[in-house]
Amino acid sequence: MLGRTAASLFWMSRYVERAENMARLLEVGYRISLMPRAIEGHRDEWRSTLTTAACEASYFAKHKEITTGDIIHHLLFDEDNPSSVRTCLETARNNGRAVRTALTRDVWESLNGTWNEFDQVKPESITTDRLPGFLDWIEQRAMLFRGALLGTMLRHDTYFFSQLGTFVERADNTARILDVKYYILLPKPSDVGSDVDIQQWATVLRSVSAHRAYRWFYHDSTYRPWLVAEFLILREEMPRSLTFCYQWITRALDGLAELYQQRYDCQDEAIDIYGRLKLGKMEDIFQNGLHEFLQDFMKANNQLATDIAQTYNFP
Template sequence: MLGRTASSLFWMSRYVERAENMARLLEVGYRISLMPRAIEGHRDEWRSTLTTAACEASYFAKHKDITTTEIIHHLLFDDDNPSSVRSCLKTARNNGRAVRTALTRDVWEVLNGTWNEFVLVRPESITSERLPGFLDWIEQRAMLFRGALLGTMLRHDTYFFSQLGTFIERADNTARILDVKYYILLPKPSDVGSDVDIQQWATVLRSVSAHRAYRWFYRDSTYRPWLVAEFLILREEMPRSLTFCYQWITRALDGLGEVYKQRYACQDEAVDIYGRLKLGNMEDIFQSGLHEFLQDFMLSNNQLAADVGQTYNFP
């Protein structure tokens, strides 16, 4: 396989995952902006949405103030924002198009169909009433894409490179969400769960679709910051946790190792990160600092992505 093909597969999946995460972030931001006490707080909430999405710079390059309409437009439709859903879907499709021959028809049809439908949507038609439905649609298309990958692709190098893209992006996204909100998760003496905090923790869980799962998993009706953090970092049962992502990343790299009959340093690197997550416990993480832990994780995750690219000759 061409190094460029591997790279396109990787980025194709990364961008679909990013589009889905963007839709989730928007969903949460929008929900909060609707809440009764949000009048004052919603600007902060939108600002933290921008930070989480790493779109602050691109947003403020064009807009002075934070307004719901402009944020939604910037994160969904703005061509100048490389992480807008539109840009993500376009880049994902262009990557898929460049390696059309490596994809099954089903995977390609999801990518192509999603883009074709997306461009028909006029941004001004996405009013408040239509926004939730539209975000749902984006998430569903991303899920359909992953389903098509899982259900139709040979377990060969093409499949493994696309899985790497999905889970490296997802790990980055989960870590980023936690990091932006880390201060509200920090155990404080006054940690009695004020209304505001509970709402914030719910937000964190919701932005990774885990608020229901949390209740089932911990059999607990209140959100406890310690557990929220544990759920999203260490619990391998949770499909958006860092540990879970690394379970899949190491699997994909092992798969490549088998296909190519060759073990590379990046495989050990991933196993190492995975091992540290598996052995980790929240006490230590909070001791040494949640923020530091997450920053450190994101760095290693990025480094791994770069090393994978170098190992497999991404252009």
Template sequence: MLSRTADHLFWMSRYVERAENIARMLDVNNRMSLLPQKTQDVERQWRAALDTMGLLELYRLTGKPHQPSAVMHFMVLDRDNPSSIVSCLRAARENAHAVRGTLTSELWETINATWIAMRSFTAAGLEGDGASEFFEWVKFRSHLSRGVSVGTMMRDEAMHFMRLGTFLERADSTARLLDVKFHELGVSNRRDEAAEYYQWSALLHSVSAFEIYRRVYRDVITPAKVAELLVLHRDMPRSLAHCTEEVYELLLKVANQRSAETERRAGELAASLRFGRVDDVFEEGLHEYLTGFIDKVGDLGNRISNDFLVPLT
């Protein structure tokens, strides 16, 4: 496969996944901001969300306050923000259009229809219950895109690069979401039991893991078990362990003469999660562990670009 084609497929999937993950993070932040709390606590939550996505400095340049409505507009509709949902869906559509002949007509139409519908959304649609409905729509369109790709695309290199982009992006996003939310919801910041339960359950809902948590642990929600589920549980679709295992397996399928070191690093990372223990993670420090993981995922992304795609400049 031509590196240019692989590059478009890889980034098409990454941008669709990124739009979904941003919607998930904004949704959980929006829900938490509705809890009774001080104004400065709400602003801190939204500032932390921007920081975890690496957008805090860019947002400061806008001069807007860290209020829910302002941050949501920046993260949803601001076309000058390259990581806003509208920018991600536009980039996904542009990448899909560049390789339209490689995609099935059903997949192209799904991605194109998502972008057409996205252009009609306005700031007024994010008010009240509209925000939650919009975030659900973004997640649904992302699910639909993946479902159509699985149901209509051949299991060839095109599909492998699409899935590679999806799982690499998902691993990075889950780690970032887990990091910022554990900082916000840490034991030292506990309030009352009801609020604490709502906050942890909102985090699990944000990664579609609430029902899975109940099935696996059949117990009250505790920080250590949430971390174990989202970091080390291989059967959890959005866990770090599952995502890195998928990345490693996909790299083996598209391997070339230059990718041996990339495969080794991906396999090493997947193995460390497969055989890791949550006690060791907390002994190192969850923030330090997740920061190191994000750096390793970033390194894998750069290596994949150099080995298979159009090298980053």
């Protein structure tokens, strides 16, 4: 496969995943901003959302202060923000169009239809009371794309490069949302274990559709920080956990190695990250620092994405 084709497939899936993740981050910020503590601290909650999304610099390049309306517009509709939902969906659609003949009709129509519908939405129509429903729609459209890809694509290089884009992006997002929760939202030790702390952990779980799954898995209605972190980092049963993502990254790279009859260093790199996650223990992670662990993971994940691009000659 040509490098530019592989790159388009990788970034097509990565940008769809990023659009969904952006909707999820907005949902977290919105829910937390409605909590009682947010009356005096809503700007910190929204700032943490910008930080998690890596959009703080782009936001303050255009705005002097944080307001709910400006945050929503910047993360959903701002064409100058390379990670806004609008930019992500448009870029994903353009990448899909570039490799249209490699996609099934269902995959292409899910991409094209989502972009066409989103493009008709007027930003001023998404008021705070309509925001949750609109975010749900974005998440559902991303799941439609993923379902079409999983249900109709042949298991060859087209599929493998698409899967790599999805799970590299998902792993980055899960690590970011955990890091911002633990390191930015709760700078005071006195907050840990408080009612506000527990509510925020519950909100984080809801943002990754893991609220009920957590309670079922641990048979516990109490949101314990170390268990939430374990669930989103180490539990392979959780489809947005870091370990689950790397299970699929290694599978995709194994598939490419088998298809092309050649093994590359990036495959061993992914296996090494996956192995460390599989053998990881939360007591060790917390003892050494959750923030430090997540920062190291994001650095390794970004390096893997760079190495994949170099290995397969992405332009």
